[in-house]
Amino acid sequence: MSLRFTVFGGVRAFDGDDEVDVGHARQRHVLAALVVDAGRSVPADALVDRVWGERPPRLARGTLHSYFSRLRSVGVPVVAERGGYFVDIAPESVDANEFRDLIDAAADARDDQAAAVLLRRALELSAEEALPGVDSEWAVLLREEFARLRFTARLDLNDIELRRRRHSQILPQLEELLAVYPLDERLSGQTMLALYRAGRQAKAIAEHGRIRTRLATELGVDPSPQLQAIYQQILTGEADIAAAVAVPRQLPTAAPSFVGRADLLAQLDELRAGGTRVLSGIGGVGKTWLALQWAGRNLEHFPDGQLYVDLHGFGPGEPMSPDAALLGFLQGLGVDSAVIPADRQSRAALYRSTTAGRRLLVVLDNAGDTAQVAPLLPGGGSALVTSRNRLAGLVTSHGARPVLVDVLDDAEARDLFVRQLDSPRLSEPALDDLVEHCAGLPLALGIVAARAVTQPDLPLSELADELRDQASRLDGLDSGEIDLSLRAVFSSSLRSLPPDAVELFTLLGSAPGPDISVAAAAALAGVKIPAVRNLLRQLENASLIARTPHHRYRMHDLVRLHARELSSPNLSTALLRVFDFYRLSVWRADLAMRPTATLTALEPLTSGVEPAEPSTLDEAVAWFDAEHDCLLAAAELAADHDWCQPLVDLLLKSTDFRVRRGRCAEWLDLGRRAIVVADRAGDDLAALKTRRLFASDAILGGTPASAVEVLDEALATAERLGDTVEIAHTQHVLAGAWEYLGDDKKSVEHNLKALALADPDEHPLFFCRVSTALAHCRGRLGAMDEAAADLARSVAVAREHELVSEEANAVGHLAWLDRERGDLAGALTRYEWVVDTATRIGNISLAASYLAFVGECRRDLGDVEQARAAWSRGLDLYRTLPKDGFSAIMTDGLATLPSES
Template identity: 40%
Template sequence: MSVPDLEANPPGDHNENPTRQATQEALVSGHGRVFQALGDQHNQFITVGNVERVVPRQLPPAPRRFAGREVELGVLTDMLDTAAESGATVVVSAIGGVGGIGKTWLSVHWAHEHLEWFPDGQLFVDLRGFAPTGEPMSVGEAVRGFLHALGEDPATLPVDLDAQVGLYRSLVADRRMLIVLDNARDTPQIAPLLPGGQACTVVVTSRNHLPGLVTVHGAWSVDLAVLSEAESRQLLADHLGADRVAAEPDAVAELLKYCAGLPLALSIVAARATTHALFPLAALAEELRDQKARLDGLNAGEIPLNLRAVFSCSYRALPRDIAGLFGLLSLAPGPDISLPAAAELAGLPVTDARALLRELETAHLVSQPVLGRYRFHDLLRLYATEQARHHLPESSRHAALRRLMDFFLHTAHTAERLLDPHRHPIEIDASGPDCHPLPLPHQTAADAWLEAEHANLLAGQQIAAELGWHAVVWQLAWSLDTFHYRRGHLHEWRSTWEAGLISAREFGAPAVISLAHRLLGDAHLNLGNHNEALRQLGHALRVAEDAADLSAQAHAHRILTWACGRQGDDRRALEHAASALRLYQALDLRAREAAMLNAMGWFESRIGDFEQAQVHCAAALHLCRQQEYRVGEANTLVSLGYVAQRTGRLDGALDFYQAALALFRVLNSTYYQADTLDRIGQIHAATGHSDQAREAWSEALSIYKDKHRPTDADRVQQEIDNLIEGVR
């Protein structure tokens, strides 16, 4: 029999609850980063047996203009034919190609030519192996993205990475799918994403040679060289028109020389020339001369040509305000930036920022793979960073980044207060006149914003830590708490509070230090690290006691209640619950008082003191209803049902459980619906109502499976099997 958490969740204060055509095509032909989260087809569904499957369609749009690569396309097709004959999983590694060589361009073009070979869908991910800032995408982030694309609810995924990988491989094992792993760093980043079956085709692109992928996993290698002069000329003519190219042969020859067969460079030049259709190509060629010293840092032994002149050609044509925004955007942490965030960074109204971003997008200096969200090509970000350093005063860069972090913090804080309005709030400084956080009208909007900005918020916290903005660090950790718990981002929850604890100590306030220890302990508790959880929670309590901070003491005792309960120490849990209750009563925090009255009743019933448990639970129920604390009311009804069940009052127990179930349904709390249905099944079985018991257990079993709770699912399945056997 499972034990319900008394606030409808595990401990931790979490209630359940036309860009121009030339530029567009330049993006397609240039580099894989622009494809992240981009798709020209929506997911579909197919039915296999009685199971409805999601058919993901994550491929970016096929490039309309494609030059050369006949040999490489033939190799890819021959590889697939050979693999089909042998029955082997196919892995293609496009290695040895420089950045901007068109690895993604090739893979997406080939994939669209062979869509009929992959009827069960296509998955695509940019692994950010060579992102200029931040870390490559983790295996966990990639796997969770694929699981979501395959129809799995992010909130119900198993916590353990190995289990997530296993679930992913199970879902794709028998499917004829294409899986594109773009911009990989190395073999260890790729290996967990390889399916175990023989039905899938996997295409990997990387700037590195990947010998492990070849020797261990039998990958085929496809090396991409630069385009030939004829291929480069054809690509430029496709963009600009044959007449314009033929009209200036000398200038075209010079442009081809400077671009050196690199599709990215050719695409940028084509975008610039298309934007200024009346400019002679000779003017562009002249701008590309004598610019070798400006992009040396991007060579790094991997890029056999200088791209700085190509980027500078577009940059120098920008008006001053647009050039300033280009540099400022490089300061933004994370993989992309939203329109409102870009406006904050620039200190501009959103309408003005949108107009400037449109110009940058037209010039192929940023891309917009998702409506309202912008990103740099990785090389362009480095170039933009250099321009910001050269042309913007340090004070301007500092002020811009501070505006952005204040925007992130205040919007995240608003989101957290919407997700969990019963949580004890923290105080943050009022936003300044230059900060315009999003209002986020409701909980759905809050959740969507946190999902879209999650990677940027994590990167922002890291930047704030490096700059010594300690208040921002711990307050951002607090503002991500409920989102991390509900979405199952438990490792990120822990890491944000590891940083938060360091900053809390620097911040110096005992209440903040206690809070950081407490919530780091909460994260460890939910990760199953019970000893570390108790250690951190012990620190939290001691700091609170030394500071005579009754509120912090109460919160520490509350989480220690559940930490002890998780370890089976019901009497110690009861002691902490009593301490938390006494403190919450003194502080007049009525919702928390109700929660701990219920906790008292629950653990008293666990040790057999049913009379006192009844008293505490009845008081909790009255207070929950008085405070309109619906989650607490539902949990208290479960506790009252448990007391009645343990004392043989089965009809009363059934009434309590059914009332709790009705509330959990209103709250959309499926996790606790399952536990309550399980208990209802027990009551029906004990009273001889086999059909009702099987109905309740079957619904609980379905939820347990959906929420990836295998232990509970196996136990309930056994109950159903025993019931069926008994009827026979």
């Protein structure tokens, strides 16, 4: 069934050429209330109001349901959706929507001929009254709206016909309309002009006298300036007001130093065919440069001229009003000032009429919001808008297409910078440092280049030193002129934002990490997630932050410096909240990764923090991956503030993730700082734990010698405290250090001491780790039977307590024993099981390591292609990890294989 609906001339439904019986008058009324919003859900209360107004029946909603059932029975697809209803049809299948679309399309048409065709179709479609017989207040208002749209469309068509000198053809229609709308000044002016051009000057003058008298008598007003201007031109015989308008050439000169942006320039080429594009991005990113560069390269596509205005939406000075911009545009188009209306609506209508059908480019630079831009969109041609705001209203309501302008890449930034310098300075070694400090922002690059050029005796190294210090970098990026200062540019972007959005902006400048999630931002601001989403959206629309493809938010480095300078009085409390968010979230993620492990719950440090709650292993690993850099920065924040125990909490609960993802080396510097914080706090247990945690990261991060240095002191502290659990853990880490240093005997010695203190029932995870590590070194020392027994115990305990990662590690060591005993097939089976299991639980480091051994077994068994596949997969996994433990095995192994045929 292919349905279409009418509201003009009656509420009716058609399937092809056949009319569908949709029932009695009230049922048609219900259908009308739905189809005028085809495809969009209408709340039930709104439907009741549309159908019955202020006097609905007692069971109105139930009555509606019965109407919906009857409509569905004849094929009308009425769908219920979250408290509302809609007809599941294309909007254009309803004549009312087609009517609106035709009018909008006429406003955007390339020329008068195309616009006239569209307007005539709209007038034909709406020739009969809308919703006849429907008497609710909603229907009355809708009829009045359609009548206004139809009348305006008629007047727009009149203007086109007058421009095409078809005055004689439309004069009868004008006189008929004037009888219905005797006080409409636009219609009167059209009639006067048509009469004059038809050689009936006296009647044109008489029409002016008639409307002047009616306006004075009935409304107490004089004719508008534009109507008076038409009258004067008729009196003086100058009234061929259809004279050609001027061809404006208002574009400023494009910057000669423009570089790059090839992809954006190509994207803008679509504008040659018409429409509107909105270039948005942070202040100083080069939106105006890009707009003028593209415009200058495409002048031949706009032979009817180019209009330009700086709307000062973000300063300097007050924003320009649309009225003033319209006045300038109309004057630039050659329209007599005396004819230009005083009110915005009429002025905008005249502007659209003047530009209709013309191949014209309008550049609206530095726009503040949609309300400032919408009246300035031309009736024909193309419009290019630049703004720090996204101007979503233009996209939604006016069909504009957004074009996001980002910073320059490294090569483009360097090119832009060096183009502005004298050649002798290009050899100075500090040049690359200066470019780096400008972070790809064209305005910053331009300011620094200008300083270098205007101060030829200033070494670039001194300028680089000034910018190297983050505290003074923005001082170095200030040219001394109000519109060439990054501080002024960034501050003006905040001007239109509400206080709570500005507050969040200042807090984000000091938030730990390179980016932030919505949940962490909510903790930082001390608000609920829905509220912070709205604030983040406002900052994003203002181009002060950018959303990443992973739904996180990031600030440009120089914007962040400005945010830090503003410094909120609530900063200390906010930082404690966001740190606690990471600390509590880490505990929950660690619990999801190791649900059977014994984890001590953490108490909140502050109120109102809602931590992340990953509930599965995959969710936990994904959360850790996304937040890793922020977790490291949060730990740095805790060290900066000497938050000793909270810092230890974060380090402990993130250990398993660091190991799984091979990220231990990245935490070494933080580990050293944590030891200092614990020592300064005088907390012996924290001092012991920070040393052990640092040692673990050092061992797996490739510096086991530095681990031994701190572990002897940690062991002495544990023994002094008499804490057998800490003694056991420290002995185990010491064993690991000696193993990595190549002393298997010392490793066995320390692991035996640890195992003596490890109860498999109370601490199964620790028991498994110690047993597996002990077996590894015993096996390398030749004690194969003892190693096998250790591993059997480790596997049994791991399975009993569902410690999947520990079971996988132990099975992997059993596979090694198989290889040592010559059972390659048995080893391969176990190795492949370990790889599959490690992959399933997100332990990429473990999976990559064992793929090295899978490849060796496959090669030794003569299966070259499977060996190649295993090593290639392992290398692919290692490329996702920051460490490079077993990649050499795989690279060297691949080199030994015959080349692929």
